Amino acid sequence: MAAPPGRIVCFGEAMLRESDGLVTPGGAEFNVACALARIETSTAWVSVLPEQETIIESTAMEAGVYLELQRSSKDVGRYSINREMMSVSYDRSESGFAHLNPADFDWRTLLSGARWLVMSGITPLLGEGPRSAWGGALTFAELDGTLIAMDLNHRPGLGTIDALWDIIRPRMRMFNVLILSAESLSQIAVLEGMNKPENYEENIEALAELRRRFLIPHLCCTFKRPETDGTQRRWSVVAHAFGLDSTEQDAIVHAPVEALGGGDAWLAGFLDALSEHGHGPISPLIGAMRGDLLAALSQRTVGDVSLVRREELDAFEEQRKWNQIENRTLTIR
Numbered sequence: 001m002a003a004p005p006g007r008i009v010c011f012g013e014a015m016l017r018e019s020d021g022l023v024t025p026g027g028a029e030f031n032v033a034c035a036l037a038r039i040e041t042s043t044a045w046v047s048v049l050p051e052q053e054t055i056i057e058s059t060a061m062e063a064g065v066y067l068e069l070q071r072s073s074k075d076v077g078r079y080s081i082n083r084e085m086m087s088v089s090y091d092r093s094e095s096g097f098a099h100l101n102p103a104d105f106d107w108r109t110l111l112s113g114a115r116w117l118v119m120s121g122i123t124p125l126l127g128e129g130p131r132s133a134w135g136g137a138l139t140f141a142e143l144d145g146t147l148i149a150m151d152l153n154h155r156p157g158l159g160t161i162d163a164l165w166d167i168i169r170p171r172m173r174m175f176n177v178l179i180l181s182a183e184s185l186s187q188i189a190v191l192e193g194m195n196k197p198e199n200y201e202e203n204i205e206a207l208a209e210l211r212r213r214f215l216i217p218h219l220c221c222t223f224k225r226p227e228t229d230g231t232q233r234r235w236s237v238v239a240h241a242f243g244l245d246s247t248e249q250d251a252i253v254h255a256p257v258e259a260l261g262g263g264d265a266w267l268a269g270f271l272d273a274l275s276e277h278g279h280g281p282i283s284p285l286i287g288a289m290r291g292d293l294l295a296a297l298s299q300r301t302v303g304d305v306s307l308v309r310r311e312e313l314d315a316f317e318e319q320r321k322w323n324q325i326e327n328r329t330l331t332i333r
Contacts, residue, residue, distance in 0.1 A: 019081035026304030031264035035306035072096025107140035125158035245285035261304035269294030
């Protein structure tokens with residue numbers, strides 16, 4: 001099957017997650033691909049899987065993701081969730097993806113006709129092979145004019161923020177979208193010689209300053225704040241060439257069933273908006289609002305992978321517009 005033109009290509013590892021006796025698939029770029037495909041945005045996922053079929057492959061196919069896979073004799077990585085300890089443990093060092101051969105990926109072909117390339121800061125810390133393939137994908141994307149969305153997604157178990165920033169910083173000019181967590185934003189501000197932000201307002205100032213330094217078209221940061229009733233308030237900020245857009249005054253309140261996967265769904269919603277899905281030109285603010293909404297909706301079900309369909313997303317966007325008119329907060333339960 002020929003790869004669809006204008007697609008969003010996601011490259012990264014997927015693993016099997018074990019939690020509460022359930023085994024489900026997950027992985028940053030895999031989650032983004034599935035979330036996009038379910039809201040009818042043409043998407044491909046490039047990765048490595050075992051020769052025998054897994055739930056990872058069937059989940060992607062069910063969502064409508066176009067698959068570009070290399071096969072390996074090694075198994076996939078695994079991670080387990082301990083809800084009582086609120087911890088995640090990984091076993092991925094011997095996975096097929098960690099030991100991939102970068103020569104197996106023909107990036108000129110894989111990215112031909114693609115609109116976006118989605119990757120994260122997880123991949124280059126997984127080993128020499130993944131880092132080389134990650135770098136090759138960036139190079140060919142830049143040469144072919146494919147826009148690049150990078151989620152820093154720092155995982156302390158893979159390496160320090162300093163080590164990751166040493167890899168990411170020289171390539172900043174390549175990115176059209178870069179997403180940072182609030183914690184990573186504070187850490188990078190220090191690495192860049194700024195004072196460590198002491199509060200939310202200073203964090204936002206650091207975001208704006210980093211965008212000015214590196215001239216990234218969209219530098220994004222997502223925020224969550226727990227409420228006393230067990231819900232959480234979710235919003236985001238996007239720094240761009242014309243200033244800052246924040247959804248803080250239009251934050252979404254929701255009660256997550258699932259703690260993971262929200263950031264990946266946010267990126268899917270943001271890129272869907274920037275890809276002008278059926279609407280014409282979209283502002284970064286609208287993109288951030290769609291990201292917030294898709295993230296909140298995706299966490300109503302168990303597992304990292306979003307099950308939200310386009311019709312559901314559109315219906316909640318319409319409800320949110322009415323809430324704005326009536327000056328009410330959108331609450332999702």
